[in-house]
Amino acid sequence: MANEPHLLNTKTMNSIVIIGGGHAAAQLCAGLVEAGQGARVHLVCEEPCEPYHRPPLSKAFLKNPDEAMQPHKAADWYREAGITLHLGDAATAIDRAARTVTLRSGTVLPYERLVLATGTRVRRLAGLPDGLDNVAMLRAVDQARDLRVRLAAAEDVTVLGGGFIGLEVAATAKAMGKTVRVIEVAPRLMGRAVSPELSAHVLATHRAAGIEVVLDAVVDGFAIDGTRLAELNINGKRQPVDLLLLCIGAVPETALAKAAGLDCADGIVVDAHMQTSDPAILAVGDCTRFPDRRAARPLRLESVQNANDQARTAVATLTDAAKPHDVLPWFWSEQGAMRLQMAGLVPAESTPGHVTVRRAAPGANPNAFSLFHYVDNQLVAAESANAPVDHMMSRKLLESGRSPDAAVVADASVPLKNHLA
Numbered sequence: 001m002a003n004e005p006h007l008l009n010t011k012t013m014n015s016i017v018i019i020g021g022g023h024a025a026a027q028l029c030a031g032l033v034e035a036g037q038g039a040r041v042h043l044v045c046e047e048p049c050e051p052y053h054r055p056p057l058s059k060a061f062l063k064n065p066d067e068a069m070q071p072h073k074a075a076d077w078y079r080e081a082g083i084t085l086h087l088g089d090a091a092t093a094i095d096r097a098a099r100t101v102t103l104r105s106g107t108v109l110p111y112e113r114l115v116l117a118t119g120t121r122v123r124r125l126a127g128l129p130d131g132l133d134n135v136a137m138l139r140a141v142d143q144a145r146d147l148r149v150r151l152a153a154a155e156d157v158t159v160l161g162g163g164f165i166g167l168e169v170a171a172t173a174k175a176m177g178k179t180v181r182v183i184e185v186a187p188r189l190m191g192r193a194v195s196p197e198l199s200a201h202v203l204a205t206h207r208a209a210g211i212e213v214v215l216d217a218v219v220d221g222f223a224i225d226g227t228r229l230a231e232l233n234i235n236g237k238r239q240p241v242d243l244l245l246l247c248i249g250a251v252p253e254t255a256l257a258k259a260a261g262l263d264c265a266d267g268i269v270v271d272a273h274m275q276t277s278d279p280a281i282l283a284v285g286d287c288t289r290f291p292d293r294r295a296a297r298p299l300r301l302e303s304v305q306n307a308n309d310q311a312r313t314a315v316a317t318l319t320d321a322a323k324p325h326d327v328l329p330w331f332w333s334e335q336g337a338m339r340l341q342m343a344g345l346v347p348a349e350s351t352p353g354h355v356t357v358r359r360a361a362p363g364a365n366p367n368a369f370s371l372f373h374y375v376d377n378q379l380v381a382a383e384s385a386n387a388p389v390d391h392m393m394s395r396k397l398l399e400s401g402r403s404p405d406a407a408v409v410a411d412a413s414v415p416l417k418n419h420l421a
Contacts, residue, residue, distance in 0.1 A: 014040055016318060017101050017109050019091045019256065020117030021045035022054065024285030024307035026072035028115060029083055031315035039082035042109055044101065047140060048088030050075055055304060057144040058168040059334060062151055063176060069141045094260040096278055113318055116257055116268060116276070116283040117311075120250035120302060125160065125219075133227045135244045138165060147245065154178060156242035158232065160219070162189040164333045166247030167206065171336035174211050181212035183234060185248075188215060193331065195346045197356060197371055198383045205338055205367065250302055252287045265289055267300040272324035274314040282317060284310040293326065294345050294380070303331045328399050338367070341391035344381030344398050346373055353377075360412040361387035370394065372409050379403040393417055 016032065018025050018041060025043060029051075032041055045051070053070040061067045078085055086103060093102040094114065101109045122137040124130075134154075136147040147169075151157065157173045159166045162184030174180045182189075188199040189206075206213055214234065221233035231238045252267045263269040263277040267289030274282045274290070285307040289300045306329060313325040330343040347354045353376040361368035361384075368386035372379060372394070379402070382394035393416035397404070404419040 014112045015042055015110060016040045016113045016115065017042045017044065017111040018115045018117060019044045019101065020115075020119060020285070021047050021049075021051045022117060022119045022285060022307060023051070023072075023304050024117040024119070024311045025115075026051035027308045027311035028117065028284065028314055029078070029081075030073070031312055032318065033081040033083070035315060035319045037319065040112075041081075041083045042086060042111075043078070043083055044086045044089065044091050044103060044109070046088070046090035047142070049141070050078065050085070050087070052141060054139075057141060058138060058165050059172055061144050062148050062169065062172050065148065065152070069144075091256060094256055094281075096260055096281070099280060112280070114281045115314060115318075116281065116287060117285045117307075118253035118256065118268075118283075118287045120252050120286045122246060123249040123251050125222075125246055125248065128222060128229070129224070131227070132224070132229050134241065135229050135246065137246050138169065139250075150243055151176065151178070154243035156240075157181075157245065158183065158239070158241055158243065159245045159247055160232075161245075161247030161249065162186070162191075162213070162215075163247060163249065164190065164193065164331075166245065167202065167335045168333060169245055169247070170206065170211055171209070171338075174209055175336060180210075181214065182206070183214050183217045183219065183232075185217050185219065186215070189213070193346075194340070194342060194383060195356060195371060195373065196349060197358070198340070198385065201367075201385060202335065202338065202340070206335070209336060250286070252289075252300065254287060257283070257287075265298075269298070272313075272326070273317045273322050274310055274325065275317065282314050284314045290325065292329075292345075294329075299329075299345075301329060303329070305330050328395060330395060337386075339386050339388065341384045341388065342381070343383075343391065343395045344373070344379075346381045346383065347375055351375055355406060357406045357410045359390065359410050361390055362412065372406065374403070374406055377403060377406070379409075390416055393420070396420055 051072045089103045089105045091101050122139050156179045159170045159182045170180050170182050223231040229241045254264045257268045258264050268283040268287050270283050270288050270290050286302045289298045292299050309327040316323045333340045355374045357372045359370045370384040370387050370390040373381040384391040
């Protein structure tokens with residue numbers, strides 16, 4: 001029978017099996033190949049394609065019907081590197097005692113080391129049925145292709161969620177001439193990721209571009225007409241819906257890990273070497289909750305940078321060159337004409353001793369600036385809007401541990417690189 005389990009001969013049974021098809025999995029493959037371990041690797045992807053770049057899916061990919069996805073590596077690269085691909089064949093179970101992974105096809109892969117790079121899934125709106133013709137989500141390329149078709153046909157776009165992805169798509173839709181509204185249940189945009197000052201700037205910029213933004217929204221009902229979402233009930237009023245994009249957050253993919261008995265807590269719990277509660281199993285990327293010396297508690301970060309850096313740490317662990325993960329977090333988002341770049345972890349608003357210093361970027365653009373965050377006179381984070389040079393210098397300052405005086409940093413006439421001398 002086609003789905004009857006069968007054990008795959010994996011050479012010397014010393015295989016490294018990687019489950020996932022995102023940035024973390026791609027970086028892990030690249031690092032293992034560089035370390036001469038490519039022939040040990042089996043890459044298991046639920047999607048029927050090699051790992052690809054996801055950030056363009058919310059921007060250029062949606063505008064151009066001829067835009068293709070951008071793979072991290074061509075199929076030939078994996079073959080030449082000795083990596084065995086299992087595409088479109090999701091992992092369904094892990095047997096820790098036998099050290100095997102079972103795939104949907106029935107294939108059973110033995111492993112010496114297993115790496116979970118399962119990422120996240122889109123959070124659903126409670127009670128809203130799946131498969132409605134005018135409701136879209138965005139995580140994978142097939143969803144992006146679907147959204148591209150629906151976006152081209154729509155006149156009015158509602159984005160539920162004011163995080164990075166939602167705002168990137170909102171800006172893209174507005175640039176395409178659509179009427180756009182963003183509905184956010186929190187009191188400000190991107191509230192979990194950026195400071196109130198940067199959030200206010202982003203809000204003002206989107207509103208100035210003609211995007212309607214509703215904050216502190218209460219979404220407490222909807223109406224369905226056949227196979228379409230007809231209305232959302234927002235703040236007690238019925239709002240007609242032409243096209244709805246759900247961007248209300250992401251949930252870590254931990255089902256496999258939980259079923260295998262691994263420690264999970266809003267993510268797969270790992271140590272500083274990316275090892276789970278089972279020494280033979282590692283986890284990397286958006287699905288992990290990991291320790292960080294900059295934070296009071298373990299973090300779960302959803303970013304390309306974090307996925308890539310954790311993969312590098314995992315490669316070191318897998319090749320017996322273990323080095324604790326200690327990397328400055330940084331992020332970015334492109335929303336229309338805004339290029340936002342963040343380095344470090346912005347302190348909570350209530351943090352004692354927290355001071356924010358604004359620095360204008362060189363040039364005449366009033367929308368180009370950086371915000372430097374100090375706690376007890378120590379620089380801990382920086383946010384930049386349309387100021388890429390300042391962002392790069394900020395990262396170097398933070399990585400060096402230097403904290404130039406806040407008043408000096410605020411003086412835009414003094415290049416930031418001077419503070420590194």
